[in-house]
Amino acid sequence: AANMSTVEAGGQREEGEYGRAAKRLKMEEPDSGSLPGNGEAETDSRARWSGRQFGSGRKSDTPDNGEDSHLISPSPVVHVRGLCEAVVEADLIDALKKFGPICYVMMMPFKRQALVEFSAVESADRCVSCGAKEPVYIAGQQAYFNYSTSKRITRPTNADNPNSGNKVLLLSIQNPLYPITTDVLYTVCNPIGSVLRIVIFKRNGIQAMVEFESVQCAQKAKAALNGADIYAGCCTLKIEYARPTRLNVIKNDNESWDYTKPYLVRRERGKGRQKQAILGEHPSSYADNGYGLACPLLPLTSNSRYKLSSVDVPDMVSYPLPQSSPSYSGHAPSSVAMVSGLHPSKMNCTRIFNLFCLYGNIEKVKFMKSVPGTALVEMGDEYAVDRAITHLNSIKLFGKRLNVCVSKQHAVIPSQVFELEDGSSSYKDFAMTRNNRFSSAGQASKNIIQPPSAVLHYYNVPPCISQDQLLKLCREHDVPGFIKFKMFDAKPSSKTISGLLEFDSKTEAVEALTVLNHYQIRIPNGSNPYTLKLCFSTSSHL
DSSP: OEEOOOOOBTTBOOOSTTOEEOOOOOOOOOOTTOOOOOOOOOOGGGSOOOHHHHOTTSOOSSOOSSOGGGSSOOOSEEEEEOOOTTOOHHHHHHHHGGGSOEEEEEEEGGGTEEEEEESSHHHHHHHHHHHHHSOEEETTEEEEEEEOSOSSOOOSTTTTOTTOOOSEEEEEEESOOSOOOHHHHHHHHTTTSOEEEEEEEEESEEEEEEEESSHHHHHHHHHHHTTOEEETTEEEEEEEEOSOSSOOOOOOSSSEEETTOTTSSOOOTTOOOOOSOOOOSSOHHHIIIIIOOOOOOEEOOTTOTTSSOSSOOOSEEOOOOOSSOOOOSSSSOOSEEEEEOOOTTTOOHHHHHHHHGGGSOEEEEEEOSSSTTEEEEEESSHHHHHHHHHHHTTOEETTEEOEEEEOSOSSOOOOSOOBOTTSOBSEEEOTTOTTOSOSSHHHHHHOOOOOOOSEEEEEEEOTTOOHHHHHHHHHHTTOOOOSEEEEOOOOTTOSOEEEEEEOSSHHHHHHHHHHHTTOEEOOTTOSSOEEOEEEEOSOSOO
16 A cells, blocks of 8 residues: 655645555565666666567657667676566566576666666566567566667676675665664565574665675575565665675664674663564654654565564564664764755855755754855754665755765854855854744654656645746846746645746756745735745656
8 A cells, every 4th residue: 555645835735746655565576587786877868769679659868770680789687677566686687587598687676767787688578579569567567678788787895706795795775764774674674584693874864784694595585575565665675795794893873783792882771772674653752753654564575484483473563763773874873964065155054954854854054164065964863864865865956066064063163253245144043933844743644755857846825826927937046047836736725836846957946946845935915924844856858
């Protein structure tokens, strides 16, 4: 069932548009021909698609000269499109192994795409040819195939030997709405293969390395979990083979654990690891703080061979979190983010708030006088910082690329206040603003934690505002205008309206949100202004 969410829009509830189906953790053993390696994502441009494979209504990405299928030479790597939300690596192996042995699968879960490398180009040819002639279904949904322009998926691990394996997996957790600890990852991975060690760290978002007892266990875990959600609609796993062949753990805690050495530094009493994979929709303490969303339990397939035991095990299992857990980054717990790469004349404290408030409450913002283009952002807690890093690190804003990381500071102190280029103060306190969106459990449950996209959701706009007036607002503030506009149907009694704005690119949408979020719209004879509210939509286009 889809995880339905709502957004505050003047009393209007928009469902479906902001929901995302829970992905099942498919527990199927990989095909014996599946070989390990380490993958590298390939963008949409790495493969060209013929109109025949998408049906007559789909335009070709190449000139339609009747010979478009020959523009790409056959390759053992096949680019797969049109996957359903719930697909995992094992689904692709199950559906495509009939064409020949598969060397490697690279999942791109948020694009609903994947790369599949066959052992021989003949196998890839059978896959592409069959997909062009008749429907090929993966996890119950028709998929589309074409050759990739790459002849092999790049693997950082043992690149010279594509058949070599590794018992250490690198897990990247995308959209980590909830904390990720060793408890969580052990409960997810150990039912599939015996886990020896886990190390959690932060580079681009939240990542972890999990060492299994054998290469075979790692292969099973990668096939069963790659592309799955730990919690419904969030904490999506992207799994590759890691470079190290063994992990070195010096302390057992929420960030690292050696399950072969239980005598390592223990946690405080009452905070020990819970081994059992038992019930719990989401971390209750996290929800009590106003950050929880109702997450359905994740189903295990009824015929799963990886259940914990043969005794009565519930078919519905989710993953518990400790009642109290420190930050899971490589740094000490901190609720302060450091942001660099800020445009000197176009960014100020308010605009930083407009962007970062989508991922947690903002307490204070301070630009650093000694480091131009850099600011400290104190947020509501360390989990808000983690979400901001995951979604905002490396995005482009006003021609510069942002770098967002955890600060060593634990609070923002209003020292060395100076004037920015636009005349505003280098320091601002937002603790009491009503525009913080996570101040209560009711508020937080309406927020949609989304990565930046080219489509913005707008709400809390007076009904008298038209499309032309919104475009004029963009021009007046020197931000790109939207190219498509959609207004949601509102009740006759509604005092506000909401809808979607599509921009030409994700970068343009980010710039518009940064400048116009929380803009005060005043109407004639109106007593109080309306606060325009913007957030990123789950839609990729209108």
